[in-house]
Amino acid sequence: MLDVRPVLFISGFVLLVLAAAMGVPVAVDVATSHSEWPSFLVSAMASAFFGLVLIAANRTAGATDLSIRQAFLLTAVGWGLASVFGALPFYFGTLRLSPVDALFETVSGITTTGSTILTGLDGLPRAILMWRALLQWLGGVGVIVTSVALLPILGIGGMQLFRMETSDKTDKVKSRLAVVAFSVLLVYGLFTLVLAVALSGVGMTPLEAVCHAMAAISTGGFSTSDQSLGHFGDGARWICVLGMLAGGASFTRYGAVWTRNRRALLDDSQIRWYLAVIVAFAVALTVWNWLGRDLEPYEAFRQSVFNVVSVITTTGFHTDNYGAWRGFGQVAFFFMMFIGGCTGSAAGGIKIFRYGVLFAVTRVQIRKLLHPHGVFVIDFNQIPLTDAVIRSVLGFMMFYFFCAVLLALGLTLFGLDVVSALSGAASALANVGPGLGSVIGPGGNFADLPDAAKCLLLFGMMVGRLELATLLILFSKLFWRE
Amino acid sequence: MFTLRPVLYVTGLLLALLALAMSLPALVDFVHGNTDWRVFAISGAVTLFLGGILMAGNHDGRQAQISVRQMFLLTALSWVALCIAAAQPFAFSALHLSPVDALFEATSGVTTTGATVLRHLDRMPPGILLWRALLQWMGGMGFLVVSLAVLPSLNVGGMQVFRLENGDRVDRMLPHAASVTVSIVGLYAGLTGLLTLALWAAGMSRFPALLHAMTVISCGGFSTADASVGAWRNPAVDWVVLAGMLIGGSPFMVYLNLVDQRWQAARRNRQLRLFLKIFLMATLVLGLWLIIERDAKPLPAIRHAAFTVASVLTGSGFATLDWGRWEGLPVTLLFFLTFVGGCAGSTSGGIKIFRFQILYANARTQMIKLLHPNAVVLPVYDKHQIPEEISESVLGFLFVYALSFAVVAMGLGLVGLDFWTALSASASALANLGPGFSPVIGPLAGYGALPDAAKALLAAAMLFGRLEMFVFLALFARGFWRR
Numbered sequence A: 001m002l003d004v005r006p007v008l009f010i011s012g013f014v015l016l017v018l019a020a021a022m023g024v025p026v027a028v029d030v031a032t033s034h035s036e037w038p039s040f041l042v043s044a045m046a047s048a049f050f051g052l053v054l055i056a057a058n059r060t061a062g063a064t065d066l067s068i069r070q071a072f073l074l075t076a077v078g079w080g081l082a083s084v085f086g087a088l089p090f091y092f093g094t095l096r097l098s099p100v101d102a103l104f105e106t107v108s109g110i111t112t113t114g115s116t117i118l119t120g121l122d123g124l125p126r127a128i129l130m131w132r133a134l135l136q137w138l139g140g141v142g143v144i145v146t147s148v149a150l151l152p153i154l155g156i157g158g159m160q161l162f163r164m165e166t167s168d169k170t171d172k173v174k175s176r177l178a179v180v181a182f183s184v185l186l187v188y189g190l191f192t193l194v195l196a197v198a199l200s201g202v203g204m205t206p207l208e209a210v211c212h213a214m215a216a217i218s219t220g221g222f223s224t225s226d227q228s229l230g231h232f233g234d235g236a237r238w239i240c241v242l243g244m245l246a247g248g249a250s251f252t253r254y255g256a257v258w259t260r261n262r263r264a265l266l267d268d269s270q271i272r273w274y275l276a277v278i279v280a281f282a283v284a285l286t287v288w289n290w291l292g293r294d295l296e297p298y299e300a301f302r303q304s305v306f307n308v309v310s311v312i313t314t315t316g317f318h319t320d321n322y323g324a325w326r327g328f329g330q331v332a333f334f335f336m337m338f339i340g341g342c343t344g345s346a347a348g349g350i351k352i353f354r355y356g357v358l359f360a361v362t363r364v365q366i367r368k369l370l371h372p373h374g375v376f377v378i379d380f381n382q383i384p385l386t387d388a389v390i391r392s393v394l395g396f397m398m399f400y401f402f403c404a405v406l407l408a409l410g411l412t413l414f415g416l417d418v419v420s421a422l423s424g425a426a427s428a429l430a431n432v433g434p435g436l437g438s439v440i441g442p443g444g445n446f447a448d449l450p451d452a453a454k455c456l457l458l459f460g461m462m463v464g465r466l467e468l469a470t471l472l473i474l475f476s477k478l479f480w481r482e
Numbered sequence B: 001m002f003t004l005r006p007v008l009y010v011t012g013l014l015l016a017l018l019a020l021a022m023s024l025p026a027l028v029d030f031v032h033g034n035t036d037w038r039v040f041a042i043s044g045a046v047t048l049f050l051g052g053i054l055m056a057g058n059h060d061g062r063q064a065q066i067s068v069r070q071m072f073l074l075t076a077l078s079w080v081a082l083c084i085a086a087a088q089p090f091a092f093s094a095l096h097l098s099p100v101d102a103l104f105e106a107t108s109g110v111t112t113t114g115a116t117v118l119r120h121l122d123r124m125p126p127g128i129l130l131w132r133a134l135l136q137w138m139g140g141m142g143f144l145v146v147s148l149a150v151l152p153s154l155n156v157g158g159m160q161v162f163r164l165e166n167g168d169r170v171d172r173m174l175p176h177a178a179s180v181t182v183s184i185v186g187l188y189a190g191l192t193g194l195l196t197l198a199l200w201a202a203g204m205s206r207f208p209a210l211l212h213a214m215t216v217i218s219c220g221g222f223s224t225a226d227a228s229v230g231a232w233r234n235p236a237v238d239w240v241v242l243a244g245m246l247i248g249g250s251p252f253m254v255y256l257n258l259v260d261q262r263w264q265a266a267r268r269n270r271q272l273r274l275f276l277k278i279f280l281m282a283t284l285v286l287g288l289w290l291i292i293e294r295d296a297k298p299l300p301a302i303r304h305a306a307f308t309v310a311s312v313l314t315g316s317g318f319a320t321l322d323w324g325r326w327e328g329l330p331v332t333l334l335f336f337l338t339f340v341g342g343c344a345g346s347t348s349g350g351i352k353i354f355r356f357q358i359l360y361a362n363a364r365t366q367m368i369k370l371l372h373p374n375a376v377v378l379p380v381y382d383k384h385q386i387p388e389e390i391s392e393s394v395l396g397f398l399f400v401y402a403l404s405f406a407v408v409a410m411g412l413g414l415v416g417l418d419f420w421t422a423l424s425a426s427a428s429a430l431a432n433l434g435p436g437f438s439p440v441i442g443p444l445a446g447y448g449a450l451p452d453a454a455k456a457l458l459a460a461a462m463l464f465g466r467l468e469m470f471v472f473l474a475l476f477a478r479g480f481w482r483r
Helices: A005-021 A023-031 A037-057 A068-086 A088-092 A099-110 A126-154 A170-201 A206-217 A234-248 A251-259 A269-292 A297-312 A328-336 A352-370 A387-413 A418-429 A451-465 A469-475 B005-031 B036-057 B068-092 B099-110 B126-154 B170-202 B206-217 B228-232 B235-249 B252-259 B263-267 B270-294 B298-313 B329-340 B353-371 B388-414 B419-430 B452-466 B470-475
Strands: none
Touching (some): A005 A023, A005 A068, A005 A126, A023 A126, A037 A088, A037 A126, A068 A126, A068 B353, A088 A099, A099 A126, A099 A451, A170 A206, A170 A251, A269 A297, A328 A418, A352 B388, A352 B470, A387 B353, B005 B036, B036 B126, B099 B126, B228 B235, B235 B298, B270 B298, B270 B353, B298 B329, B329 B419, B419 B452
């Protein structure tokens, strides 16, 4: 039987971090003299208490090493508990959200999705806005750490490629976690700080600047206004574009810039592809907006670049209702949702490197057609791809599309129209945020969906965030056997 | 540069055969006193002339060996040439279709798609109707040959699973493949005859019965009425067409097993089993939806549901209900079924069942590997280990399929189609289904209203999807045209 004590032990620390984070909105609320702070205080105490109980009850003598199963379970339990306790302030607070709504908002935050069920953001208590941004920021940290330290060892969806050290023994999980977490956190925090300063420099209030900085770098997408970035000036928009771009690229490469050379960023083929895809879509949409929708050239450029970057990095900020760009616009944004950012970032989706692998495999396939007995090396980023990686990517793609299909069908079962269901499923799975169409499009809202649909979507966000197999494996008989 | 002679020779031969086929509608129109017979006769003569020149100019006394590259070129070239030649009667007849429309209709026929730009089919001269049905029938037969004999030996998209022999040299494989193919084409013709009789017995008159038999067995979808099969309002006809579509979408090797009385082999066909399971499950969901949401009576609901699911799954495109006007769950379900498609080795289109089975087998071993990283587990399909090559082939196929779907859909959006029309038209063309799922291109609407650029793009997508994409991609491979 699986020993769950180390899993619960570490989860307890996650809850402590969450409780500590709730101190920030308390401070904000006291400073802005609202009546929101009691709910945060109660939630913080509940989280801290529960966390301490978990830690105390599950302490084992000596340093324990995590087995593979425990690592899988830890990922799921850690994220699950954080979501439930993160939802408490929404549930207890003055907003009086229903349990489903509170959980939806929290999961959307912590998975850095950015779909919201709240309206009238501009008038909400500042503490709530701060908490939403904080959830995304913490979720972003969690994702980067998970995807840099844990997923490569677990071999999820071809992530084996990113094993950084020669030793890939699973008993090194914990020490690796610590090393990587520290260096990535440093870069992450630094970027947030720079962004916040820059944003307040172009006229945002300090709170708005901090919230947007956190939501941008984590590719989350919660804003402090219903019109998202449409509420702010051009300066803020362009700074956010840079922030999203930085947040969607591999954080491990930033370290390389520091330690090795300045070109390390562009030497990475994943980042090159990432930029190339963004440029291609931005150019196509700019031309289309300019010629097809008769926008002024600058306006066409600004709208296209901002929203393309927002969707490909799976952030979900918007400046315009691109969900209503009929024809090419909608179709292009729909497919962009399936791309996603780079691995080792907070961005979601299928991710660029998997497309890199697919592309490499296909290219060799085509050459093999002419030379059936030829021996070709399939490589990505100058690393030869092993069978295991290729099969792993194949498995990931299969799960991804299977989940997207099931989600979309489930959503239509609860009465959503085709466009909302397809784009909602794609958006949740890739942690983008807004979908397309009039209901859940940019500027729209998820509040009017039936509760069952919200539950499906939040499950989709979680599954997508943890790269599918990490969560899905818990539902297989194999996992619980022996 | 390799020699083009055998390629052009066989293309010429196929064109000559097409020309002979044109004599049938010419004959029918002549008997009915319709002036269109001249168009068919002239088109036939032109095609025969072109084919004859190609044959005569590239005749080679010896039995020519065909290399891999020649095989790719032959497959691609002959299908394109046949589509163009087959468009002549549409362009020059009393219909006066524009060149793009004529090409669209012919390509939709040859690829057994079934998307049409024609209206008022019920009043159409018999020659044109026969020609449309003939194109699909011949296209279906051609695709059977391609998917049984050509694609497996060319290693396209994991089709190597279906190699008939252990040898993997093209020239050695062909003779056996040829004999199997001959018997399967015989079966195809026999099944068409049986279907004609069944449709006639169910209440269709003889001419439409023959034409529908041809387009049903080929999973084509051209009908002789604007309202498709629904126009007959005859449950017996619906059931026969439904059975015919399922027969057309099942692997034809199974029928060969049945003829040889190898019952076990036929019953154990994994692909067929999953195909039928998917069909039954989707029918159940759609039937329940019709009963609950549309207040349909149970029996007609099941009939219509089964008919619609079979039509979409096999890529036929017949309709008894106008599913272009549905919303929500049923169209989303049908949309996804479009991608699934029928079985490999049948006349249906789409990604095909066996690829999903390979994917599933692979995903299962992935799960085991996650828990036991050092375990040696290999995915198994039909009791055989799936070699890495085939997994990669399937992966490549899916990637190109998804990419083509996205590119075609975006192209359609660019020429002005709305989101849902663009998505469903793209999926439908690639899977050789025919109608789409939006009111603009639904089964009772046709493609006549689309801009020419959209029609051209869709026609290209049909051909691309029909030949499983890699046949065309190979032509662009580095080194294909060298030496």
